[in-house]
Amino acid sequence: MTSPGSLDDSALYDYELPAKLIAQMPAEPRDHSRLMVLHKRTKRIEHRYFFQIVEYLRKGDLLVLNDTKVLHCRLRGTRRTGGAVEVCLVEEMQPGLWKAFVKARGRILPGEPIRLEEGRLEAVLECRSPDRTWTVRFQRGTDVAACLEEVGRAPLPPYIRRPQRLDQQLRDFDRERYQTVFAAQPGAVAAPTAGLHFTPGLLDGIRQAGVGTCYITLHVGLGTFRPIRAKSISQHVMHPEFFVLSRKSADAVTRTRSSGGRVICVGTTCCRALETAGGRANLAENSGWTRLYIRPPFEFRVVNALVTNFHLPRTTLLVLVSTFAGRTFVMQAYKEAVDKGYRFYSYGDAMLIVDD
Numbered sequence: 001m002t003s004p005g006s007l008d009d010s011a012l013y014d015y016e017l018p019a020k021l022i023a024q025m026p027a028e029p030r031d032h033s034r035l036m037v038l039h040k041r042t043k044r045i046e047h048r049y050f051f052q053i054v055e056y057l058r059k060g061d062l063l064v065l066n067d068t069k070v071l072h073c074r075l076r077g078t079r080r081t082g083g084a085v086e087v088c089l090v091e092e093m094q095p096g097l098w099k100a101f102v103k104a105r106g107r108i109l110p111g112e113p114i115r116l117e118e119g120r121l122e123a124v125l126e127c128r129s130p131d132r133t134w135t136v137r138f139q140r141g142t143d144v145a146a147c148l149e150e151v152g153r154a155p156l157p158p159y160i161r162r163p164q165r166l167d168q169q170l171r172d173f174d175r176e177r178y179q180t181v182f183a184a185q186p187g188a189v190a191a192p193t194a195g196l197h198f199t200p201g202l203l204d205g206i207r208q209a210g211v212g213t214c215y216i217t218l219h220v221g222l223g224t225f226r227p228i229r230a231k232s233i234s235q236h237v238m239h240p241e242f243f244v245l246s247r248k249s250a251d252a253v254t255r256t257r258s259s260g261g262r263v264i265c266v267g268t269t270c271c272r273a274l275e276t277a278g279g280r281a282n283l284a285e286n287s288g289w290t291r292l293y294i295r296p297p298f299e300f301r302v303v304n305a306l307v308t309n310f311h312l313p314r315t316t317l318l319v320l321v322s323t324f325a326g327r328t329f330v331m332q333a334y335k336e337a338v339d340k341g342y343r344f345y346s347y348g349d350a351m352l353i354v355d356d
Contacts, residue, residue, distance in 0.1 A: 010233045013327070031201075033343070035050045038325055038351060062214060062263050121139075185244070226239065243276065264303075306352070321353070
């Protein structure tokens with residue numbers, strides 16, 4: 001049973017946000033979003049712009065980036081009744097067979113055929129699972145991945161509003177901007193949003209300042225954003241996500257730690273992957289599924305600093321950030337962000353948490 005005021009109480013990770021502060025479009029250019037800098041030890045808060053992040057990095061530090069690539073996995077089409085249907089593919093179970101969220105008016109019957117993106121894809125909704133996803137079987141011989149790359153839409157979260165009839169220019173814009181500039185490994189169904197603020201020029205400037213960069217892969221799943229509905233945060237069950245830490249990146253982290261540099265994770269995804277693989281003096285290459293749930297009183301063994309966006313209330317992402325920097329300090333920072341008009345969530349502004 002959760003005691004009042006306990007850090008296990010999910011109500012402590014709630015806050016109110018005016019709808020006008022939920023970003024509907026990203027900053028232009030990418031690195032001109034605002035940056036709130038939190039100093040953990042001194043409890044100082046600064047207000048900057050993202051392109052100024054290099055001022056807080058030191059020679060010998062290592063910036064760890066998630067190079068997962070978001071699948072253009074949202075599709076719109078019609079049912080056999082003529083009604084509209086929207087499908088968001090979340091996991092390929094075998095060639096031509098996917099797990100998906102399906103949105104439509106009226107009851108959907110197992111075995112119902114659908115046509116997607118003006119007939120470019122045809123599929124059957126086979127059955128619904130207890131987790132409310134559908135099994136979707138595409139027509140035999142369909143190269144689903146190629147079709148998604150050509151006609152799929154960015155899987156924007158539901159708080160980013162787009163018209164039902166989306167013009168091609170806006171569709172292309174979201175396909176580009178809901179993707180990091182260093183995305184390389186296809187598999188995510190949501191963007192690692194902390195990485196969206198980097199430009200090639202900013203990364204070049206960071207490297208010229210003597211800061212190293214390396215990449216890990218964690219394919220972000222929709223479970224990442226699932227709210228904590230239980231009264232106790234410890235009762236929440238994490239959705240598994242696949243990650244890969246290469247030998248090259250593991251060695252870079254080990255060298256940085258042994259030489260006194262800081263390991264700076266870009267995003268909660270990198271943080272979870274590294275802390276899953278970490279703990280030994282010499283980090284080894286690793287891959288597999290992680291369910292790591294970072295909540296109090298977790299001890300961080302690898303990560304020294306964190307770049308992150310502003311997260312939804314009562315989510316494991318906000319719990320992770322609060323565990324890293326202290327819940328009281330983080331919630332104070334969120335209130336200040338609201339008061340100063342920061343833009344929130346996936347297309348919103350960023351936060352840098354450093355250890356001084």
